[in-house]
Amino acid sequence: MSIDYILEPSPDYACKFINTKKSSQVIILYGNLSAKYEGRARAELELAPRIVITKPDGTLMIHESSKREPVIWNPPGSTFYALSEYGILIIKSVRPSPKEYVTIEVPVIHFIGAFNVGVSKSYKVHGSEEDLRNYLMNNLHIVEDGLKLISKEYHTQVGSIDLLCEDKNGNYVAIEIKRAQAGPEAVHQLKRYVEYLSNKFQNKKIRGILVAPDISASAFKYLRSYGLEFRRLRSTI
Amino acid sequence: MSIDYILEPSPDYACKFINTKKSSQVIILYGNLSAKYEGRARAELELAPRIVITKPDGTLMIHESSKREPVIWNPPGSTFYALSEYGILIIKSVRPSPKEYVTIEVPVIHFIGAFNVGVSKSYKVHGSEEDLRNYLMNNLHIVEDGLKLISKEYHTQVGSIDLLCEDKNGNYVAIEIKRAQAGPEAVHQLKRYVEYLSNKFQNKKIRGILVAPDISASAFKYLRSYGLEFRRLRSTI
C-alpha cells in the first residue's frame, strides 16, 4: 500500500503519470494553475496555487483554501486526460451531457500523488427521511389514531406521495414527511398531491397531513389556507 | 513554495503536523481510517483507505474513489484538531450549529501533506440566474413589448420576486426567471407571488410570467391551470 508520488515533475512525466493512473487511482495534484469552465455556465480562474483531485469515475475537482465545494469541477461520468503542450501540463475534462468542459493549465507542478482508495459499498446514512417514513409506516398511530396504510411512495404524475392512508372515517389521507423544518415548498407539494387525489377519487374526501419536526411561519399560513393539516413530529430516530 | 509532507509518519508526528498547519494550509491525509458522523443524521465508515482533506476555514472532508461529494464532512465554520491516543491518530471535528460531530480514527497513516493554497477573490460564475435577470431587466422587450420595470428582486413575505413590472395595459406582471428547465416548484413559486400581489394590490390585475429555456410537461400543465404564462428564453449569455 505504498503511494506513488513525485515532487516538481516535468510536464511530460506528470502527463504520463496522470494518464496511466487516472482510471484506477485518486490523483491529487498541487501546482500553480489557471482553469476554465464552460457549459451550463462559465467561469475562469487566474493562475494561482490550487489543488486538483481526480477520481477513477471521472470526477474532477479544483479546490481552493476555503469552502466545502470545489471552485470548478466536472462530476462523475466525465472523462479527462492530460497532455503536455509547449512544456505545460494541460488537463482537459469533458462531461458528455450536458456538454461541459473544464480545461486546466498547470505551468508549475509542485506535487502529484496517486492513491489507492476504495468505496464503501455498505455505506448508509441513518436518520434520513426514508428512515422516518419507514418508521411512521409501521407506527401510523403516531400521526393519527385509526390510520390504515394504503401505499407508501405512491407514485403519481405529480410526484410520489410519501404515505397514502385511509382514516377511520374512510377518507384518504396523503402524508408528506419532512425530516427538517418544512417550508412553503413542502406545503405546495402536499397540496399538489391532495389535488391530484381529489381529482382521481372524486367520491372520496381527501385530507393532507404534513409531518415534520417544525414548520416555518409562512409555510403554516399556506397550510391553513389550503385546509391542510400539520403534525409536529420530532424525529427521534 | 515548497510543500511539506511526510510518508508513514508516527501518530504523534502526524498529530503535531496537523495541529500546527491546520489554520494556514490545506492538509491532505491518506491512510486507513474509520470514521463516524453524528448530527442531523448519523453515518459510519469501516476501516479502509481513504483521503482526508482539511481547509483553514474549518472544512473537513473524507473522500473515496467515486462521487463528487465527500462521504463524510463538516462544512466551513467547523473546528477540528488532531490527537494521538493509544498510538492512533484521531481527528475530531465539531460544527457549532447545527451541532455535528465527525470523528476519524487513522490507525495507518501513509501520507500527510500541507499545501499553501489561496482563494480567488474575484472569482465569478457567468451565466447564472442573476446574470440573466440583470440582462432581462435592461431588455424587458424580450419578454414582452411595453413592459416597464417597477422593481427587481421585489422582496415580499412569500419570497422575492425576480422582476416586478407593469405592462402596457397597466397590469402588474410578476416575472420568475429560471436559468434551467422550470419544474413544478417554479410554477408554484410564481403562483405564490401572483397571489401575494393580487392580495396587496386589489385594484390591479396581476399577471405572472415564467421565463426559462424550457419547462417540464407537468409544470406547464400547472402553469396553464393557474392562468400563468410561459416565455421560452434560451440564455445566450
Next chain:
DNA sequence: AACTGTATGTCGATC
C-alpha cells in the same frame, strides 16, 4: 439566528 431562494447543485429512483 431564522428564513428564502439559487446552484454548473449532486444523487438516486422511477417512468
Next chain:
DNA sequence: GATCGACGTACAGTT
C-alpha cells in the same frame, strides 16, 4: 434519457 424529489445538501442574501 427525462423527470422528480431528497440531501447531514452548501451557499449567499435579507429580515
